[in-house]
Amino acid sequence: MDIAVIGTGYVGLVTGACLAEVGNRVTCIDIDEEKVATLKQGISPIYEAGLEELLRENISRSRLDFTTDYEEGLAGKDIVYIAVGTPQNDDGSADLTAVEAVCRSLSRHLTQDVIIVTKSTVPVGTNEYIKALIEEDLEGDVTINIASNPEFLRQGSAVHDTFNGDRIVIGADSPEVLDVLETVNEGFGLPIVRTNLRSAEMIKYASNAFLATKISFINEMANLSERIGANIDDVSRGMGMDRRIGEAFLNAGIGYGGSCFPKDTRAIISVAREASYDMQILENVVDSNERQRGIIVDKVMDRFQSIKGKKVAVLGLAFKPNTDDVREAPSISVIEKLLGEGAEVHTFDPAAMENARKVLPEGVHYTDSIEAAVKNAEIAIILTEWKEIKEFPIEKYEALMANPVVFDGRNCFTLEEVAGTGVEYHSIGRPSIGN
Numbered sequence: 001m002d003i004a005v006i007g008t009g010y011v012g013l014v015t016g017a018c019l020a021e022v023g024n025r026v027t028c029i030d031i032d033e034e035k036v037a038t039l040k041q042g043i044s045p046i047y048e049a050g051l052e053e054l055l056r057e058n059i060s061r062s063r064l065d066f067t068t069d070y071e072e073g074l075a076g077k078d079i080v081y082i083a084v085g086t087p088q089n090d091d092g093s094a095d096l097t098a099v100e101a102v103c104r105s106l107s108r109h110l111t112q113d114v115i116i117v118t119k120s121t122v123p124v125g126t127n128e129y130i131k132a133l134i135e136e137d138l139e140g141d142v143t144i145n146i147a148s149n150p151e152f153l154r155q156g157s158a159v160h161d162t163f164n165g166d167r168i169v170i171g172a173d174s175p176e177v178l179d180v181l182e183t184v185n186e187g188f189g190l191p192i193v194r195t196n197l198r199s200a201e202m203i204k205y206a207s208n209a210f211l212a213t214k215i216s217f218i219n220e221m222a223n224l225s226e227r228i229g230a231n232i233d234d235v236s237r238g239m240g241m242d243r244r245i246g247e248a249f250l251n252a253g254i255g256y257g258g259s260c261f262p263k264d265t266r267a268i269i270s271v272a273r274e275a276s277y278d279m280q281i282l283e284n285v286v287d288s289n290e291r292q293r294g295i296i297v298d299k300v301m302d303r304f305q306s307i308k309g310k311k312v313a314v315l316g317l318a319f320k321p322n323t324d325d326v327r328e329a330p331s332i333s334v335i336e337k338l339l340g341e342g343a344e345v346h347t348f349d350p351a352a353m354e355n356a357r358k359v360l361p362e363g364v365h366y367t368d369s370i371e372a373a374v375k376n377a378e379i380a381i382i383l384t385e386w387k388e389i390k391e392f393p394i395e396k397y398e399a400l401m402a403n404p405v406v407f408d409g410r411n412c413f414t415l416e417e418v419a420g421t422g423v424e425y426h427s428i429g430r431p432s433i434g435n
């Protein structure tokens with residue numbers, strides 16, 4: 001099929017490359033000229049395992065190209081995916097500005113019948129709005145069909161997830177449109193859920209909201225475990241073995257971040273509010289996560305009372321491992337608070353330092369290794385469970401730090417590994433060691 005994908009962010013770029021990989025001819029359209037110029041050379045502007053290889057292979061097979069020109073990008077296409085960002089408005093609702101801009105461009109430039117497929121995460125009812133908006137200003141004699149195909153990939157394993165995810169959801173109000181999209185998606189070899197437009201839109205929000213709830217639930221259990229002498233690692237393991245609960249997403253930590261859970265939980269609360277429904281459970285999840293992001297600095301302040309002038313090593317800036325993304329990363333608020341308390345912050349992240357520099361305040365020291373960040377520090381705080389951070393031996397903290405006190409926001413070490421070293425160790429949902 002001839003396909004256009006609009007937006008070359010985490011979702012659009014991976015979608016475009018993977019649709020090309022399974023045999024389609026794909027043109028990706030983005031308004032960001034610099035990004036498109038980079039992509040044309042087969043260079044990925046984002047850090048995603050396996051993506052650059054897919055880009056290069058499919059560009060060389062002439063199955064994948066990039067443009068900033070809608071007219072060129074849409075010419076002869078059967079299907080057009082929308083994959084632009086839908087960030088959060090101040091009131092928590094989804095900001096559809098980019099989607100609306102795409103609709104206006106589509107009205108101007110579409111000259112043949114197409115199926116418009118929304119991959120962006122959008123409030124229930126948005127697909128109908130997209131159709132109305134495009135048709136309002138449509139210049140050509142063109143029939144628009146719409147479909148929802150929400151995306152479930154995780155950053156850091158986006159290509160892998162596209163071929164190994166649990167399901168593909170396709171929503172449309174026409175069986176013919178569902179058939180076409182089922183064919184397009186056959187190449188990924190995953191189970192397909194066929195449903196109507198609104199249910200597809202809802203599946204996406206409900207899934208993210210459930211996963212966010214699961215994380216907040218285990219974080220609350222961790223906070224309680226700490227106070228009553230239980231160990232959250234064992235609690236999670238014991239709970240997760242019950243297949244009705246499942247072991248995934250039971251890792252306690254300093255709260256969820258990223259470009260999806262924070263905004264999508266707020267957006268579904270906003271959708272509920274508009275439908276005159278008070279979504280209490282998610283209001284609590286959002287509040288619980290806010291509180292969780294603060295607990296690591298609370299622990300530091302409880303232990304030290306003042307950290308003014310102290311060297312603090314912050315290990316991990318990305319919102320999770322294997323990504324360079326710092327959107328809604330807990331590291332941002334943690335570092336702001338540390339600086340506010342007068343600490344001298346030295347940080348290291350294997351991939352996210354460039355992005356972090358753009359959003360963190362002045363005064364943060366960026367180092368080129370865990371050793372350099374930790375050397376002579378009085379406090380070390382682990383915020384992202386990167387493999388290299390997990391594998392950095394606990395004994396090295398003892399050897400390198402002026403005063404080895406480690407606050408581990410991701411439970412990277414077992415208590416057995418720490419016991420017997422000279423490190424004072426505080427983690428999440430487990431007894432502290434050495435203080």
Ligand SMILES: NC(=O)c1ccc[n+]([C@@H]2O[C@H](COP(=O)([O-])OP(=O)(O)OC[C@H]3O[C@@H](n4cnc5c(N)ncnc54)[C@H](O)[C@@H]3O)[C@@H](O)[C@H]2O)c1
Pocket residue numbers: 006007008009010011012029030031032035083084085086098101102119120121122151152153154155259260
């Ligand atoms: N990031 C994820 O892991 C993920 C996973 C599933 C779903 N989603 C959803 O997918 C959507 C996209 O997310 P993302 O993280 O890929 O966003 P992103 O911010 O990384 O990328 C969006 C891209 O759209 C481009 N763009 C903006 N306006 C445009 C326009 N008018 N025409 C063409 N291009 C335009 C931007 O230049 C940018 O390259 C969001 O709705 C998000 O909630 C994201």
Ligand SMILES: O=c1ccn([C@@H]2O[C@H](COP(=O)(O)OP(=O)(O)O[C@H]3O[C@H](CO)[C@@H](O)[C@H](O)[C@H]3O)[C@@H](O)[C@H]2O)c(=O)[nH]1
Pocket residue numbers: 121151152153154155156208211215248249250251252253254255256257258259260261264319320
């Ligand atoms: O047990 C866990 C699992 C995750 N997290 C945190 O939760 C956040 C999100 O993690 P993850 O879900 O792995 O990353 P995302 O790339 O944000 O992916 C989520 O959001 C995407 C965007 O909607 C969806 O497509 C994915 O299915 C969904 O997992 C991160 O801050 C993690 O540190 C925990 O604290 N504990």
